[in-house]
Amino acid sequence: MRPLATTLFGRRARRRWIHLILGGALAMPYVFVGAVVVGPFFEDTAVLGSLGAQLAAFAVGLPLAAVTALFPLTRPMSVAAVRTLCGVPADSLAEGPARTRVARTRTAAWFTLHLGFGGVISGMSLALPPFACVLILLPFFSVLADSRIGMPEVFGETWLLALSPVIGCASLVALAACAATAGGLLARWAPGLLGPTPADRLAAAEQRAADLAVRNRLARELHDSVGHALSAVTLQASAARRVLDHDPEFVREALAAIEDTTRRTVGELDAVLGVLREAGGAEPTAPAPTLAADLDGLLRRTRAAGPRVTATVSADPESLPPLVSREAYRIVQEALSNALRHGGDATSVTLRIALDGPALAVTAENPLPPRSPAPRPGGGHGLRGVADRARLLGGTAEAGPADGMWRLHVRLPLKGQQ
Incomplete structure (x- = not known):
């Protein structure tokens, strides 16, 4: 159990989680632009409230992020964040701006993955913890169980209400597992996408x-x-x-x-x-x-x-x-x-x-x-x-x-x- 807990909640996992949250924060301006683009296809009040509208705005925003990542200075910013938060060895990452087409393409792919994974994990980090806390407290507070927050149509059965703390804790563990998996994948892909190209090694x-x-x-x-x-x-x-x-x-x-x-x-x-x-x-x-x-x-x-x-x-x-x-x-x-x-x-x-x-x-x-x-x-x-x-x-x-x-x-x- 201890290795599993270290993997999900250890110092490295927490730092990689912060890196994903940073990616989600960077994704927000692109999502807002995407919301403006997809707005005419949804009701005005549903663009930021509808899950489908949010996914559509996210899908439009990521290509915009890939285009802006083609600028040379994107790589130094990404390398600094990966070196500090992801635990990737410094000698496996490139130094300086991306100047060749191959380097810029790899950096754009990395930036898009970072913002994509970061946006998903950030959304889960905002939504799941409050939901899990409600589930954990639900059997102990009748006020919550009888209100809409307690979702009586779902947890109306006594046995299901008794299991809600387990479901809440499982949700938190699932969130940590998703964050650890996404952070581990980004750390594994970082040397290939942010590492030095042959031109960088020659320089x-x-x-x-x-x-x-x-x-x-x-x-x-x-x-x-x-x-x-x-x-x-x-x-x-x-x-x-x-x-x-x-x-x-x-x-x-x-x-x-x-x-x-x-x-x-x-x-x-x-x-x-x-x-x-x-x-x-x-x-x-x-x-x-x-x-x-x-x-x-x-x-x-x-x-x-x-x-x-x-x-x-x-x-x-x-x-x-x-x-x-x-x-x-x-x-x-x-x-x-x-x-x-x-x-x-x-x-x-x-x-x-x-x-x-x-x-x-x-x-x-x-x-x-x-x-x-x-x-x-x-x-x-x-x-x-x-x-x-x-x-x-x-x-x-x-x-x-x-x-x-x-x-x-x-x-x-x-x-x-x-």
Whole structure:
């Protein structure tokens, strides 16, 4: 008995009953319009009083509800009500307005079913409880039994009058059963009618891909700009600490280099945060560094950290497309960061930037360290970011040991880049 009582009168059943009552309330304006339409076919005093007239008005009103449900914003309203009151999992329902014909048709079908079931259950909820209460009280109040309310023509027999409380309670149980059944059917049909269509799933997948691309771009920018600065500052501070007592001039130069590096990194960090602002539709507050404008400063700051950097630039950075110039700068920055991170301040780096047919070739080489560096927790994303940058421009990236050197070679096509 307890499972049956929970099914008929439990919290979920009550919430679904409220959802049906809401559907009945939404159906009333359409029923009134239907009453105006069918009014000429019934006596004026019988349009709202006759059961046949009410059913006719209801039958005319439901198609009108289906037509109005074709508007895109009907689905968000219906989804919100179903998610809150029907206990349907949120991931099985669509988000946003219905924009395709299939989605609008499904929403119209759902809206019509909701208003249809809701109108019937609402009418029963208004009529049956007072009737059931009268039946339950009928044997105990002779005034009721003798009046028209007691329907003496029906309950005139003593045995039938004694059964009227049972009939009244059965009516209430039947009402609850009808409401639970209708609510359960709507909850079962909701994912099919209000769930995402193939077009909705495609749009959601495209949005997730766009969000992931923005996050990946931000991660690459932070890794390359801030990571390079921290590597350089770490080496400069370490070198200054070692010679603090006997070479104050070098310490002053190292501190000046640290100041310059951190000041520059603040500007680059602002540019990186501009990626987020671009995603939000705002203009970035600082220009992103490029090969044409910022390569010399990058080489100077790297050399100040200790490594010997030999750079050969045979391509004119000023003539490069802005996108290629920006991505090439980040690739060079990551190559120098790797050399600093794994080779220390005593390493040497050979950098070549040249045109290779219709592409820009960036090659960086540095000696392999005597011992393989211990893997850093969460590290290893720099070369992946370089490969991502090259792939997004239609280029290639190769990295690995060769003849005792660590070699990074990247080709970035120039044609078609803005």
